Amino acid sequence: MCSSKLASELQLGRLFDYGYKVLGRIKRVNQQIDQILIPESLMAEAEQALKSSNLETTVFFFGKPKCRKLLATDILIPNREDYARRTFGHVHVSNDFIIREFPKLERRGKTLLVTMHSHPMDDLSFGDANTHLNVVKHYPYQLSGVYNNGKIFFYRFENGFEDTPYRVLDLSRFDRQTRLFGEEGQLLISSSTTALVGVGGGSTKIAFDLASLGVGKLILIDPDEWEEHNRNRVFIPPECVGESKAKSVQEIIRKYYSDIEVEAYSARAEDVSDDVYARSDILIVGPDSFTARVFGNRLALRLKKPAVFPGAGISSKESELSVMGGSVQVFIPGSSPCYECVTSITQLDVMKETLDTETKKRLTEKYGLGDLLEIPTAPAIASLNDVIGGVALWEIVKLMTGIKSTTDFQIYDALKSELKPIRVVKNPSCPACAKPENAEVEASTPLADPEELLSTLKKDDEP
Numbered sequence: 001m002c003s004s005k006l007a008s009e010l011q012l013g014r015l016f017d018y019g020y021k022v023l024g025r026i027k028r029v030n031q032q033i034d035q036i037l038i039p040e041s042l043m044a045e046a047e048q049a050l051k052s053s054n055l056e057t058t059v060f061f062f063g064k065p066k067c068r069k070l071l072a073t074d075i076l077i078p079n080r081e082d083y084a085r086r087t088f089g090h091v092h093v094s095n096d097f098i099i100r101e102f103p104k105l106e107r108r109g110k111t112l113l114v115t116m117h118s119h120p121m122d123d124l125s126f127g128d129a130n131t132h133l134n135v136v137k138h139y140p141y142q143l144s145g146v147y148n149n150g151k152i153f154f155y156r157f158e159n160g161f162e163d164t165p166y167r168v169l170d171l172s173r174f175d176r177q178t179r180l181f182g183e184e185g186q187l188l189i190s191s192s193t194t195a196l197v198g199v200g201g202g203s204t205k206i207a208f209d210l211a212s213l214g215v216g217k218l219i220l221i222d223p224d225e226w227e228e229h230n231r232n233r234v235f236i237p238p239e240c241v242g243e244s245k246a247k248s249v250q251e252i253i254r255k256y257y258s259d260i261e262v263e264a265y266s267a268r269a270e271d272v273s274d275d276v277y278a279r280s281d282i283l284i285v286g287p288d289s290f291t292a293r294v295f296g297n298r299l300a301l302r303l304k305k306p307a308v309f310p311g312a313g314i315s316s317k318e319s320e321l322s323v324m325g326g327s328v329q330v331f332i333p334g335s336s337p338c339y340e341c342v343t344s345i346t347q348l349d350v351m352k353e354t355l356d357t358e359t360k361k362r363l364t365e366k367y368g369l370g371d372l373l374e375i376p377t378a379p380a381i382a383s384l385n386d387v388i389g390g391v392a393l394w395e396i397v398k399l400m401t402g403i404k405s406t407t408d409f410q411i412y413d414a415l416k417s418e419l420k421p422i423r424v425v426k427n428p429s430c431p432a433c434a435k436p437e438n439a440e441v442e443a444s445t446p447l448a449d450p451e452e453l454l455s456t457l458k459k460d461d462e463p
Contacts, residue, residue, distance in 0.1 A: 031157050031158050033065075033143065033158070033164055035164065036061075036070040036114065036154055036167075037167050037190060038167070039072065039169055040168050040169060040171065042073075043168045045075055046075060046147075049077045050147040051150075053118075054088060055086050055088060058078060058093050060076040061112075061113045062076065063110055064109070064110065064184070065141045070113045070143070071184065071187040071188065072187075073110065073184050078097050082096075111139055112139040114154065115142060116144075116147060116154075118147045123153075129144075171183055174186050174214055180403075185401040192217075193217040193280045193281050194280060194282045194284060195280035195283050195284070197221055197283060197285045197286065199221070201234040201382075203284060203286035204234045204245070205386060206286070206392060207249055208252075209393050211260045212257070213397070215260065215400075217262070217263070218253065219264075219280055220245075220246040220265065221264075222245040222246045222265075223267055223268045225243055225245060226242065226245055232382065234385070237252075244264070246266050247264045247266055249264070250262045263276070269299075282308065283300050283306070283307040284308050284392070285307055285308070285339070286309070286310050288313075293309060297331065300333060300338070301432060301433060305333070307331045308329070308392050308395055308396055309328065309329040309331065310326065310328050312325070314378060316379065324415050325384070326387075326388040326412050327388075328388060328392045330399070330407065337433075338430060338433045341425070341430045341433065342424050342427075387414070388412060391419065395407065409421065409423075
């Protein structure tokens, strides 16, 4: 980026013959930007400068783009001597200021996000529009901001000049965590959208913790309703029993963290449109159902989204604990092994979860299966969910902020008080990801004919 060339463009933008020279470049500009996030302290500093004089004033926001969002981290405010021209209706920042100050921020990996000026009207003038189209040749994410008597507008060019939503963040409640990953890390969290496939005991814990971290948006998907026995391991008020898990968690978060956007779907994960999941940055797949996890895995593959798979389990023999623990897997498409590379799903597992009650009863009587098709009710306790949820949450924070590299697979053994990473590798025969690139990914594992499978199982059992 040549700052001296940009300085010339900024000046020329005000001097060009308006209209036709602007229209000649319109087709080459298409800024697909959904929102800009600005810390409250930066916005207060900008407003103070913009309203401090009757003459037009300019401020610059720098920061980083993230997908279709902009994260403002720094502000540049020219001094009085840094203006080449400044009147009640026009303002030009000097070339020297741009050449001197812009490279300092660029060397820190920042880019120009907003050129904002005080203005006697809400809309951009032809001169502002022309300047905008010149500047975006060098800074493609740059928005043009207008400050008019306390009103603030940000404009992008996307099929014409359009108003761009902005969000001002009060970072004071995140003071203890910004000491860990800085304000930029917090902006990365606050601009993230996370979809939770399943909102059970462990995933609800993660949803509440993400809200306290200040995540930008949560998408909650679960078809079930809360039962009284769920309340032993998750904070759900008694009046929520019998209500939709997804909807009630949405209402709780909205009540106590009103700055968090929450969508809720009382539906099976398979029945929610891919368009909903596509709005997320990270998928969290937490159900204890193999078929739901397979769906989440293949969804991550289709949409090329990172996914986190937390899971916990307890088993006992003769009233004595034999297993108590869980695992957390992080799947990054194209980089790490997928869920089905690591976990084998049998046709019997699929049958247990997909056959209806009448079919199970008929097949059990016909083949003498006993409880083979039944899913046992496993023990559950808050302490185990909290540990697995906490491990998963740290991996999610890593994905959002890049503060550390993620760990592909970790196992927690509560009986030995051990948490350790396990090396996992891609399965060259994986039914989900061992396919040619760009091949269509099936949504789930095809179910074999139950009669044929159970007939085979019965023959195998015969002497």
